[in-house]
Amino acid sequence: MIAVDTSSMVAFLEGSRGDDTDVVQSALDHQQLALPPAVLTELLSDPALPRSVRALLAGLPILDIEPGFWERAGLLRASILKQRRKARVADALIAQSCLDQSVPLLTRDRDFRHFAAAAGLPLL
16 A cells, blocks of 8 residues: 555546556555545545546545644644654644654655655655
């Protein structure tokens, strides 16, 4: 199982080519793609999102939120901000979701490298 970030999922949905979009397709084909809850929220925030995409998203598993998630996400973000690095709230939520479920994150967003360095988030 792998999780996908908004950046790679949007690229896939727009038909962009790349290693990450190939991985998205393969994971979909093998039913191995999951969404962090914050990614689902970001994707559904598009008011022009086609129904076919909503249907695709509805069929994907969502990573579970474990007890203590919100505290861990806040502390993770704080540890990165303390290093004077960029750490958006949504990125912290996505990273913590993946860390809690021991799932690697597929992303185009280089900001996640801070979460990889600080907490061992596996990136694809």
